[in-house]
Amino acid sequence: MARAATTADTFNAVAEPRRREILEVLVAGERPVNDLVHVLGLAQPQVSKHLRVLREVGAVDVREDGRRRLYRLNGESLKPMHEWLKQFEQSWSERFEALDDVLDDLKQKEQGDGVGDE
Amino acid sequence: MESVTSSGKAKVTLPTDEEILITREFDAPRHLVYRAWTTPELVMRWWSGHRGAMKIADIDLRVGGMWRYVMEANGGFEVAFHGEYREIVPDERIVTTEVFEGMPEVGEPALNTVTFTEADGRTTLELLSTVSSKEMRDMIIATGMEAGMQEQMDVLEELAISLR
Numbered sequence: 045m046a047r048a049a050t051t052a053d054t055f056n057a058v059a060e061p062r063r064r065e066i067l068e069v070l071v072a073g074e075r076p077v078n079d080l081v082h083v084l085g086l087a088q089p090q091v092s093k094h095l096r097v098l099r100e101v102g103a104v105d106v107r108e109d110g111r112r113r114l115y116r117l118n119g120e121s122l123k124p125m126h127e128w129l130k131q132f133e134q135s136w137s138e139r140f141e142a143l144d145d146v147l148d149d150l151k152q153k154e155q156g157d158g159v160g161d162e
Numbered sequence: 163m164e165s166v167t168s169s170g171k172a173k174v175t176l177p178t179d180e181e182i183l184i185t186r187e188f189d190a191p192r193h194l195v196y197r198a199w200t201t202p203e204l205v206m207r208w209w210s211g212h213r214g215a216m217k218i219a220d221i222d223l224r225v226g227g228m229w230r231y232v233m234e235a236n237g238g239f240e241v242a243f244h245g246e247y248r249e250i251v252p253d254e255r256i257v258t259t260e261v262f263e264g265m266p267e268v269g270e271p272a273l274n275t276v277t278f279t280e281a282d283g284r285t286t287l288e289l290l291s292t293v294s295s296k297e298m299r300d301m302i303i304a305t306g307m308e309a310g311m312q313e314q315m316d317v318l319e320e321l322a323i324s325l326r
């Protein structure tokens with residue numbers, strides 16, 4: 045089975061650092077493309093390309109305002125990823141908690157051995 | 163300063179586009195953390211966390227030696243990883259490759275560097291996972307097995323709050 049294209053889902057769309065920067069800028073509120081071009085220091089075609097990818101996965105929405113196109117974050121679409129990231133951290137935290145228990149045993153055993161040797 | 167609680171949370175960050183860093187402090191000297199990390203019977207006890215039961219923990223702890231962990235997840239399916247030891251500095255540092263079995267190979271396997279640092283009887287463990295390509299990283303992220311992006315976390319935390 046072929047690997048999903050980069051634009052296939054929110055995870056992949058957001059894995060690109062420039063697109064993450066765009067999202068970070070948009071957290072503060074709606075912005076026209078020109079603002080993003082200025083803030084990111086990229087050429088407009090590149091910014092437009094990234095915005096297209098983000099729009100395709102629903103991470104941003106766009107609306108016309110006269111001659112300007114205004115982009116804003118679509119938080120709802122990013123929620124599944126947020127949930128998933130939390131789960132990932134949770135999964136490692138649980139693994140390490142189990143490791144804590146093992147370490148407690150090892151510490152006790154080491155102390156016990158020390159006493160036994162004396 | 164607040165006193166440190168015994169079980170902290172794993173901290174996951176994304177230092178660069180191709181790296182995932184997991185950090186955690188343990189209330190034990192590093193030779194014990196290292197032992198728990200490298201002894202099969204001990205790995206059997208913690209690696210699966212609460213997500214399943216360990217079936218296999220093979221460890222051939224020498225440069226060029228292989229490791230393989232298999233757990234049966236709570237859903238009944240098997241999750242398996244294997245890799246090769248590339249560098250071993252006892253109690254300090256282990257470098258291994260890591261392959262998630264069941265996914266098609268894309269480029270080189272991930273390279274994991276585990277570092278154990280001790281201070282005042284406590285050990286900070288850092289697990290730095292370096293993937294060989296953006297495609298590989300994307301795939302790992304897509305599988306939902308291994309990734310974490312602090313930058314997004316920050317953005318998304320704000321989002322989640324604003325969505326309430």
